[in-house]
Amino acid sequence: MDLRHHLEIIRFKTVDLLPLEELEAKLRRGRPLVVKYGADPSRPDLHLGHYVNLRKLKDLQDLGHRIVFIVGDFTATIGDPSGRDTTRPRLSEEEVRENARTYFEQVSRVLDPHKTEVQFNASWLSKLCARDIVHLASAYTVARMLERDDFEKRYRSNTPIFIHEFLYPLFQGYDSYHIQADMEVGGTDQKFNFLVAREVQKHYGQEPQVILTLPLLVGTDGVRKMSKSYGNYIAFNDPPAEMYGKVMSIPDAVVPEYYSLVLYYDDRQLEEVRRQMAEDPRDTKARLAYEIVKLFYSEAAARAAEEEFNRVFRARQAPSAMPEVRVPPEGKNIVDLIYDAGLVASKSEARRLIKQRAVRLNGEVIEDPTLVLRIQEESVLKVGKRKFLKLVPAREP
RNA sequence: GGUGGGGUACCCAAGCGGCCAACGGGGGCAGACUGUAAAUCUGCUGGCGCAGCCUUCGGGGGUUCGAAUCCUCCCCCCACCA
Numbered sequence: 001m002d003l004r005h006h007l008e009i010i011r012f013k014t015v016d017l018l019p020l021e022e023l024e025a026k027l028r029r030g031r032p033l034v035v036k037y038g039a040d041p042s043r044p045d046l047h048l049g050h051y052v053n054l055r056k057l058k059d060l061q062d063l064g065h066r067i068v069f070i071v072g073d074f075t076a077t078i079g080d081p082s083g084r085d086t087t088r089p090r091l092s093e094e095e096v097r098e099n100a101r102t103y104f105e106q107v108s109r110v111l112d113p114h115k116t117e118v119q120f121n122a123s124w125l126s127k128l129c130a131r132d133i134v135h136l137a138s139a140y141t142v143a144r145m146l147e148r149d150d151f152e153k154r155y156r157s158n159t160p161i162f163i164h165e166f167l168y169p170l171f172q173g174y175d176s177y178h179i180q181a182d183m184e185v186g187g188t189d190q191k192f193n194f195l196v197a198r199e200v201q202k203h204y205g206q207e208p209q210v211i212l213t214l215p216l217l218v219g220t221d222g223v224r225k226m227s228k229s230y231g232n233y234i235a236f237n238d239p240p241a242e243m244y245g246k247v248m249s250i251p252d253a254v255v256p257e258y259y260s261l262v263l264y265y266d267d268r269q270l271e272e273v274r275r276q277m278a279e280d281p282r283d284t285k286a287r288l289a290y291e292i293v294k295l296f297y298s299e300a301a302a303r304a305a306e307e308e309f310n311r312v313f314r315a316r317q318a319p320s321a322m323p324e325v326r327v328p329p330e331g332k333n334i335v336d337l338i339y340d341a342g343l344v345a346s347k348s349e350a351r352r353l354i355k356q357r358a359v360r361l362n363g364e365v366i367e368d369p370t371l372v373l374r375i376q377e378e379s380v381l382k383v384g385k386r387k388f389l390k391l392v393p394a395r396e397p
Numbered sequence: 398g399g400u401g402g403g404g405u406a407c408c409c410a411a412g413c414g415g416c417c418a419a420c421g422g423g424g425g426c427a428g429a430c431u432g433u434a435a436a437u438c439u440g441c442u443g444g445c446g447c448a449g450c451c452u453u454c455g456g457g458g459g460u461u462c463g464a465a466u467c468c469u470c471c472c473c474c475c476a477c478c479a
Contacts, residue, residue, distance in 0.1 A: 221424095222434085231425090245433065252434050282432040313433050349426085352441060356427045369447090384426075385433065 001063075003027060009059055013052075013261065015188050016213040023210045026182050033065040033182035036209065038172065038190075041071050041095075044102040047233035048292075049187070049217045049226035052261045054110040056185055056214055065183075067116045069107070070175050071100045074122040075168060096120075106236045109296065124178050125171055136170050139203035140196055145169070148192040169193045173200030181209040188213045189225075217261050222251030240293045244305035245313075245386075247289035252281050255288055263291055318380045319388055325381075326394035331374035334359070334366060343387045358384045361391075 006027060011017055026033060037057055046054075057067050073096040104118060128136070145166050146152055154161050169192065176184060176197040184194045191213050198208035216225040219232025226233045234246045250258065259265045259273045276284040286306065294302040312319045325341050338350040338359070353359055354369045360382045361373070373391075381389040 249433050252432090255434090281434070285432080285434075309433085346444065348444060348447085349442090351447075353427065356440065358427050 006063060009063060010212070012059070012266075013056065013214060013264070014212055015215055016191060016211055018211060022208070023183070026210065033060070034180055035060050035065050035067050036176055036179060036181035036184040037067060037069055038175070038184075038186065039069050039071050039100070039103055039107075041073050041099045041103070044099040044106070045228060045233075046103065046106040046236045047226055047228065048258075048262055049219075049233065051110065051236070052214050052217050053185055053187065054107060055262075055264060056212070058110055060183075060185070061111055061115055067111060068179050068181070069104070069116060069118045070179070071096070071103075071118060071120045072172075073100070073120045074125040075171065109236060119179065121171070121175050121178075125174065128174075133167075136174055136200065136203075137167070139173070139200045140170060142166070169196040170200060173197035176209050177201050177204050177206055180206065182207075183210045183212055185212045186214070187216045187225075189216060215261060218254050218257060220246050220250050222254045234292075236296060240297050240301040240305040241308050241319075243296065244289045244293050244302070244309050247292055248285060248309065248313075250285070252277065252285070255281070255285050258288055258292075262295070263288070312386075318382070318390075322380075322388040322390045324390045324392055327373060327375050327391050328394050329374070331372040334371045334373050335369050337373060337381070337389075337391075338383055341389050343383050343389065353383060 003024065007024070010023070017023065035057065037053065061067050073093075100118065100120070104113070104116075107113075107116070146155055148169075151161055151165075172193050173196050175181075177200055181197070181201075184190075184197060186194065191211065194209070194211040194213070198211070201208045218224070219226035219230055220234065221230070221232045224230050224232060234243055238246065247258070255277055256270055256273050260270055265273060273284065289309075290302045290306055293305050308319060311317050323341065325337065327337070334354065335347050335350045338344055338353075339347045344350045344353065351369045354366060357365050357367065359366045362379050363382075375391055375393050377393065379391040381391055383389070
């Protein structure tokens with residue numbers, strides 16, 4: 001493959017790819033690049049936002065480059081004392097290892113696990129002594145640290161920044177140095193860290209890495225970036241129906257973005273998507289949902305998810321499968337029933353929902369929270385938009 | 398180290414002795430409308446044995462018939478000065 005074509009593949013969908021000349025020089029040597037990807041050991045639940053990065057790593061892997069996953073167990077076990085969240089748990093070694101395992105298992109759905117390396121950064125970072133750390137810290141200045149936009153924002157808004165937080169980018173940079181990274185891949189929010197890493201590598205007399213950043217996928221709210229902490233994410237591990245439903249719930253405006261970043265559509269295809277979006281937004285989004293489920297599961301799963309979705313939300317019928325609850329012959333209070341089934345967090349919440357006419361039995365609104373429910377035959381209880389229970393009369397033992 | 402300001406529910410933010418389970422906004426949930434989209438309107442958003450009760454306003458102690466509100470000690474944050 002010629003260099004131009006090779007570069008073309010690498011560049012697809014990237015925001016930053018720099019410095020380009022350095023990348024060309026590295027490629028020209030004909031050696032596989034060491035590509036670094038940082039993994040957060042506290043977040044084993046991968047989502048579509050991660051997928052954007054993994055998809056790019058897959059490209060690089062297919063081009064013959066070496067993917068190295070760095071599990072940040074060092075910082076995870078030290079814990080981050082910033083913020084008032086004193087309860088934030090410090091992960092134990094076993095937890096980190098377990099998280100890394102499930103993480104890697106999910107990664108393997110995109111990358112070839114046999115060609116992907118995993119390294120734990122505590123194995124070298126924990127060996128640094130004070131002298132080493134001072135030396136590392138002299139690779140960068142406070143002024144330049146404060147250039148990072150979230151530091152800058154916090155500085156301006158008088159939110160504390162702790163010294164060790166300045167250290168983290170440096171440690172990440174040290175990781176790059178340690179594995180002799182040629183390139184680091186991540187979201188645009190990582191750009192600063194990646195650039196610091198270049199300085200660190202130079203500081204140690206190593207050729208700096210090339211940085212490759214990808215757009216941040218917007219979450220299901222259509223506003224903020226997809227993130228577990230915002231609760232706006234679609235996880236690799238979401239069951240097909242859930243995944244399908246979540247895609248359907250994204251705002252129209254971001255549909256083309258999903259086509260672009262998740263399905264990897266090129267500009268020509270995207271133009272077509274936009275045209276269809278104007279014409280038939282619902283079906284265009286449905287196709288997106290279908291394709292995404294297919295990507296993570298299978299064609300059959302996608303078809304099933306679609307059918308189920310249409311059944312429940314378009315035809316407004318009960319789902320084909322739902323949790324079953326037995327109702328004793330003497331009946332059971334409706335609030336207790338909803339609460340015991342785990343549909344709500346508290347009985348007060350159950351009462352509230354009833355008051356708001358959000359609870360239906362076989363389509364009939366239940367208004368009385370003191371109701372003792374008795375049933376003769378199988379019934380369907382609907383709570384809110386998407387929670388269903390199948391009620392079964394319990395027979396005498 | 399000094400001086401001043403501040404810590405209120407998921408987040409921001411009012412309240413500054415009883416009318417406070419705590420204004421308002423955001424977020425979330427629910428209902429109507431719909432394409433589980435957007436927009437809009439409405440309601441809710443600590444818990445329970447729910448017309449009542451219990452727990453909450455950084456933590457402990459105190460004053461008072463009564464405290465988020467006053468006093469006191471402690472912890473934490475911010476700004477300026479050093």
